[in-house]
Amino acid sequence: MNKKSNFSVIVKGVRLICKINLKYAGYTLLSIVCTVLASYIPIYLSAQIVNEIALLSGENASHDIAVQKAVLLIFVTVGVIWVLNFVGRYAARKKDIYSTIFYMDEKKLFAEKSMDMKFSEAEKKSTALLKARIDSENQTGYNMWMLYENGTKLIQGCIGAVISFAYVARLLWIDGMPGWSRAVLLVVLVLVIAVNALCNRKMQDVNNEEMELCAPLNQWSNFYSDYLKDYRSGKDIRMFGMQKLILDNVRKMNDQYLHFSEQANRKLELYTVGKGLLSIVLKLAVYSYILVAFLNHEVQIGEVAASVAYIVLCVRDVMEIVGSWQQLKNNNTYLERYFSYLELNEETADRFEKELQQTPCKIEFRDVSFRYPDSKEFVLKHLNVTINPQEKIAVVGKNGSGKTTFIKLLCRLYEPTEGSILVNGKDISEYEYGEYLRMLSVVFQDFALFSMPLKENVSGSQNPDTDRVKLCLEKVGNTDSLVARMDSYLYKYASDEGIELSGGEAQKVAIARALYKDGAIMVLDEPTSAMDAKSEEKVFKQFKAITESKNVFFISHRLSACKICDRILVFDRQGIVQQGTHDALLENADGLYYKMWHAQTKNYMV
CATH class of the missing domain: 3.40.50.300 (P-loop containing nucleotide triphosphate hydrolases)
Known part of the structure; x- marks a missing residue:
């Protein structure tokens, strides 16, 4: 699937989310903005407060002005944090409420489709298998949930990256810093992002493989679950002594699922360890660069912690963008199957005479x-x-x-x-x-x-x-x-x-x-x-x-x-x-x- 096709499927999915429940999408966006700003603005304001406090120890410092500025910055920081947290919590509560409504509306959408589609489509074996496959994938987290979660991460990463990259770019081009130090830091940043992207892609491949192996097991599990929870099946189970047979089948499915999951987890652990080691290398490089800049009087004391935080956040945001985009592309395969059911031929029942x-x-x-x-x-x-x-x-x-x-x-x-x-x-x-x-x-x-x-x-x-x-x-x-x-x-x-x-x-x-x-x-x-x-x-x-x-x-x-x-x-x-x-x-x-x-x-x- 090319980039244009990937993008069009994602856009189609976002439109469907908005169609099912626009308020869910709106409160989600508001929650994202508040979450990002609540992470980045306090770091910057806290650095300015530390700088003003540091000025109080200077020989030529104007104590009254520094104190006033420090107090003002403290009040502004606290106020901004309170507003962002208040609005963010309000948006999150509303989002949680509408997430339940969205889930119910999505089920209603599929129920309406099953009633409106042509009976010739509804009675096909392929249609029943398609719906069972979609239900299984929904339970595993694909389709709308995956689109929502990674779409949220992509938007959050993009907003954060714009803010953090502006700060990081300024640090990389400080005039007084040796060229080799900038080059080393830049190489480490690029290397960490590239290797993390590769690890994320490999981990996604492992998850996809596990999903394909477990999908039939999930379908059978759903079948047994629906059958056993219907009290009317109890007569047949008792009269024909089916208890042991049913439990043995369930146990076999559980054993297979456990085997596939353990295989996948062993592979995932290797990539997780590799990403952890790279994170350590990145932090060492960042702290070394900021320490040199501070010793050369190119950054103030308050900017030391802020600079480290922004660089780490910048890498995290870029990885969030890369990882969420990879997940969204992977999810498109499942979304296309999801849409294919919703696009099956329908009857038209517009008016009664x-x-x-x-x-x-x-x-x-x-x-x-x-x-x-x-x-x-x-x-x-x-x-x-x-x-x-x-x-x-x-x-x-x-x-x-x-x-x-x-x-x-x-x-x-x-x-x-x-x-x-x-x-x-x-x-x-x-x-x-x-x-x-x-x-x-x-x-x-x-x-x-x-x-x-x-x-x-x-x-x-x-x-x-x-x-x-x-x-x-x-x-x-x-x-x-x-x-x-x-x-x-x-x-x-x-x-x-x-x-x-x-x-x-x-x-x-x-x-x-x-x-x-x-x-x-x-x-x-x-x-x-x-x-x-x-x-x-x-x-x-x-x-x-x-x-x-x-x-x-x-x-x-x-x-x-x-x-x-x-x-x-x-x-x-x-x-x-x-x-x-x-x-x-x-x-x-x-x-x-x-x-x-x-x-x-x-x-x-x-």
Whole structure:
């Protein structure tokens, strides 16, 4: 990566920090300025105080003037230090407060991205691995934290270097100093800076190597941590005796991590010792130079300590600039991965048009073929089917026959590889995304409920229509206990009064949520698989009333449930191989539906 590219990535990162929380960046800058000035100004003022005090011992000194100047300088020094420390502490406190907010806002940014990105991107294995890698790197300190920390050091080093270098330059060109002494000091300064820069670079290479070795371990550690802290995993651990296996895996990861860290630390110690020896050489050279200057009456007594301090600080600042820039360049590799996730394709959901929500829909699949982005195999090929307004469709077939893909395409979670899907004569890709989603009420087989009150889960709003929530729950049937707990949080860890729903209760809440949304197209994917027989029968009896005036797609492995639909689509071999009513399909003894039906019913007892 060239210098221009490095700089552009860093600028992009700084802009993102300011975008996430501008106050965090502002208070950080104020804190930096106060910190630098609080380090440098007192050194200069203290040197002037010492000089004035030294004048009091002189034979020709004006005691009154020297005392006045010394007292004034003392008050100025104390005042400046107090102001800088007060403002610095205020800025630091504010920075700490906004650092927490920044961390929360950054998590919110990634949460928004995961919800806004195209589902086809979200479902990719590469996307999941990318996010896991970024999370692991964040925990290790790369990405935004590394950018912030080293960006802060770079700014602090630049401000300090400007101040200290001006003082050091004056010392190097004192008229009365021998040329060889200036040359020696300058050579030592350059040598120390160069060797320190080389050591820092080598140390960074060691850290990078350790990071690459430990990154997979961090990902697995995160996986185990998330799994073990979820109390619901406790049943599986106990029932299958997984304790020893899990702990052994964790122990192996810890041993590997320790081995990699010890290897890295041995290398780092060598470079640290080398840098320490150079620091001693630098201080010896500086003290020798200042001592010669003082003996030649080229510097005053107060400037001896100040000169040493400024030279040491100058070297430190230059090293801070070099080291932080190296760290920033190294971090750019991780930042580019970080940005690549935030730049994944998004859907656009700008406006909702309610009038579309209840419009009867004619749905057409025209010569639709589809294969998943990471696959060469077609799941659907040249699919053609028309669904009339308010028609109730059952979708059946073997596992892997394309049923779920058919529904994902209808829901615009993916776009057809070939062909088009039309709703009321208009290609669904031409609808605004949010506008189209308003037409859909969906209960996926792997639906998700959230750690929020039950009524908010149903309504998707913080201000739900409570009566409507009750009505939707009652339509599902046998939900008195749910209606009584509408204000309760789902999941025990969400609240002291959090509740756990059974599988059947959770499905009822999911169906009620679809009813509350009231879209013109309803998709029910195995909606009663976890319900008891009585509850399932209740849902089936009310099916027509629940789904009045809607298009319905009902997916079920229980073929007896398909009788409630107007038409059955039988999927196999990359498309629809049969369609018709339940009775009509059973008349074809050679058909797939007939074989599936009898395979299910042969073990039933009448």
